[in-house]
Amino acid sequence: MSHSLRSNLTAGMIVQASNLVLPLLTIPLLARSFATDGFGRYVIAVAATTYVCLVVEWGLTISAARTVAHHRDVPDKLAETFWVNIATRFMLLGPAAAILVFVDFFFVRDFNFSAVAILALLGTAINTDWLLLGLERGRDIATRVLLGRLVTTLLVFGLVRGRSDIILAFSLWVTGGFISSLLIFISSKRRVPPLNSAITMASVFKNIADQRHSFTIRAAALLYAISAPIIAGAVTGPGAAGLYGGADRIARAALGFFGQISNAVTPRTNYLFRASPSEMIRFMRISATVQIVVASVCCIFIFVAAPLLVRYILGVPFVDSVELLKVLSGLVPLVVINNILGVQFLVPLGSEKQVARSTLFTLLAFLIGSFLLGLQFGAFGVAIATILAEMFCLSLLMSTLLRLHPEVLGTGKGWQA
Structure with a gap:
């Protein structure tokens, strides 16, 4: 097993250990504080936000990580891939926000939800974990994801008290994800060489069209889940x-x-x-x-x-x-x-x-x-x-x-x- 693969596996296991340990701390608190009905509302809000964020993500985590893995030793191609994908995600923020309002109006019926979930969309736009995955830098992702989750866990224990705090708990979940995304973006940008040519709208629209199958895979699988x-x-x-x-x-x-x-x-x-x-x-x-x-x-x-x-x-x-x-x-x-x-x-x-x-x-x-x-x-x-x-x-x-x-x-x- 190569050193990079072993490092990625170790980092991934650390992240997933946090996926198990931290929910073991927060889920009992949320379930008992909100009861079954309130916890159901919280689950639906998280699920709806996760799905709308996929419009911004557009399946790029699959395709962009593959492109980075293929061209990790070609600086110009690496820089182009990074900025084209960033531009693509910001282009998709508008449609995603419109879908978010639609979902809120017909399913969640709480516009505090939309106001908070906009931050989740922005976090998705700047999340460049696909670059670090393609470079097999899983440990960089792990440390930043852990930091965001630890902040969320501490705030949940400090602030959530009862059924009236459902939106607060949802806000803390969104905030933790945004912190992780921001830290991952900063780390990724340091590893990208300067861009030698401007990103055009044509390249962004071509990227959206080229990644439609990746988006379909992610969208269908996530909607199903x-x-x-x-x-x-x-x-x-x-x-x-x-x-x-x-x-x-x-x-x-x-x-x-x-x-x-x-x-x-x-x-x-x-x-x-x-x-x-x-x-x-x-x-x-x-x-x-x-x-x-x-x-x-x-x-x-x-x-x-x-x-x-x-x-x-x-x-x-x-x-x-x-x-x-x-x-x-x-x-x-x-x-x-x-x-x-x-x-x-x-x-x-x-x-x-x-x-x-x-x-x-x-x-x-x-x-x-x-x-x-x-x-x-x-x-x-x-x-x-x-x-x-x-x-x-x-x-x-x-x-x-x-x-x-x-x-x-x-x-x-x-x-x-």
């Missing part, structure tokens, strides 16, 4: 959104570990794609095997320990989240495998369009299934629909990989690992 508690709340009330949101946060906290592994592995895969295709195949197989084994163990642990996890993290009022968490434990291996097939295998191999199509089909299947099963079985039905959607996605991505790149699995002619 964050809409489940919203749908649960829509079909059975805010209390169900809180119950589902609590279980979902525990499951996705575990998934965050594998997201950090993906962030470390993908730039290395992109680099080897040009340097040594056969070495890339070997590296992909080894990393995939390790991730799947660990994800399976994690799934079993969450399923068995669900009663204890819910009791000590969420509290007694969330006892109905236990069965939801047992179902959602299946997300861990399924999401990990789908991320391996899509982001770590097919995207670096040039099949981004096919991944985008599979992700859209999965989103459509989930939306239909979650509404139908949610109306019949409530939040439990939404959880079942989530698992079925991931299984459907797995079948689509696996068939695409076998059809276009069988050499990755050793089932066809191609590169030899």
